[in-house]
Amino acid sequence: MPKAPAKPASASYPAKVVPPRAGDLSEVFSGIQGEGSFVGERQLFIRLGGCPYRCHYCDTPNALIPDEFCLVEDPPASRKFRKVRNPVAPDALRSIAAGFLGASGLHRAITITGGEPLWQAPYLKDALPLLKGFGKKIYLETAGTLVEELKSILEFVDVVAMDVKPPSATGMKPMWSAHREFLRVALVKEVIVKIVVTRTTRQHELELVRDLVAEVDRTVPVIIQPVTPAWKIKVAPTISQLLAWQEMFSVKLERVRIIPQLHRVLGDW
Numbered sequence: 273m274p275k276a277p278a279k280p281a282s283a284s285y286p287a288k289v290v291p292p293r294a295g296d297l298s299e300v301f302s303g304i305q306g307e308g309s310f311v312g313e314r315q316l317f318i319r320l321g322g323c324p325y326r327c328h329y330c331d332t333p334n335a336l337i338p339d340e341f342c343l344v345e346d347p348p349a350s351r352k353f354r355k356v357r358n359p360v361a362p363d364a365l366r367s368i369a370a371g372f373l374g375a376s377g378l379h380r381a382i383t384i385t386g387g388e389p390l391w392q393a394p395y396l397k398d399a400l401p402l403l404k405g406f407g408k409k410i411y412l413e414t415a416g417t418l419v420e421e422l423k424s425i426l427e428f429v430d431v432v433a434m435d436v437k438p439p440s441a442t443g444m445k446p447m448w449s450a451h452r453e454f455l456r457v458a459l460v461k462e463v464i465v466k467i468v469v470t471r472t473t474r475q476h477e478l479e480l481v482r483d484l485v486a487e488v489d490r491t492v493p494v495i496i497q498p499v500t501p502a503w504k505i506k507v508a509p510t511i512s513q514l515l516a517w518q519e520m521f522s523v524k525l526e527r528v529r530i531i532p533q534l535h536r537v538l539g540d541w
Contacts, residue, residue, distance in 0.1 A: 288337070292322030294395035295359030296338035298387060300368055301345035305383065305411075306534040308433050308464045308495050313380040315411065316372045318365070318403075320395075321358070323387040325415060327441050329468050329499045331533075335387040348372045362399035373406045381409040381431070390414050393421035400428035416465075417450040422457055432458040436467045436484075438477035448484060455488045466495040469517060471509045478517055486524040493527040500533045 298321040305313045321338035330336070341355040348371070356368070373379055382403050389396065389412065400410060409430040414422070416434035426432075434455065439446050455463065467481050485492055496517055498508045509517075514530050521528040 289324055289326075290322065290337045292320065292338040292387070292392055293359050294392055295361060295365075296321040296392070297342035297356075297358060297360050297365070298332075298335040298339065299343045299345075299353075300365075300372075301343075301353075302348040302372055302379065304534065305381075307413075307497060307531065308466055309493055309529070309531075310381070310411065310431070310464075311531055311534050314378050315381045315383045316369060316379045316408070317383045317385060318369070320384070320386045320389045320392050322391050324391065325388065325437060325442050325444065327437065327468075328443070329441060329470060331500060332387070344368055346371070362395070362402055365399050366402040366405070369403055369406065373408065379408060381411040382406070383411045383413060385413040388415055388418070390418040390421040390425075393418070393424050396425045396428075400425060404428055416454045416458075417447050419450060419453050419457055422454060426457070426461065429461055431462045431464065433464045433466060434458065436465060436481050438467070438474070438481065440472070440474050440477060441468065441470070448480060452484050452488060455485065455492070459489060459492075463492050464495060465492055466497055468497045468499050469509050469514070470499045471507050471513065473509065473513075473517075475520075478520065482521045482524055490524060491526050493529065494521060494525055496521065496528065496530045498530070498532050 298319040300318050303317050305311055305315045319335050321335050323336045340358060342358055342360055343353040344356050346352060346354045404410060410428060411431045411433065412429045413433045415437050436451055437447055465485055485494055496514065498514060501507060518528050518530055
């Protein structure tokens, strides 16, 4: 998930969890998809503010707590941003998106990301039909736990990129049952499962992820993403670890790839 420049007022990792209002956005910008099997595509990113999780490897801490303003890139791909006051109404978001998409075929999809975008599912239920009018795929990036919220907007989504959260990454209780049910529901669409791995990722947690996906559909593509060191995570996994983990996943799954965050490799954002 590429991100815009950090907001100085949110420079430290927040400890509190603040529920967003409908239309609390963090950033809107044109960027390269840096994760998953659509890596390298130009997409329009709409990042919603607010997240119930506090992953140790989080690379978008500015989106964890809703802000007074949303940063909108202006002009597109300039890395210059203007402020738009939150909340942003669905029709206002459509107007913002029009400034990026217009008649251009450059952007292959509209990525809805966060934070945790499904925390604002009622807002997305109103906004996504308007965004679908641009004729672009809607690509949802989510932690993959809010099942009912997914059901409420799934008809408007084309691709679900599900970021499985092992307990060692979040410090929270296991969410395996929610992940399993979420994946089952999402399978009516194109689905990608991603798991961020660190040097201290626990083998048994990766086996649980593998078995969970295999139980639902062993053909679902799984992306092993070596962490980009940030916040509490200082070092990435070794190549030996990555190769061993890929072999372990491939025992039960058909499509297992190792893909680092491309936008970080390129030195962007």
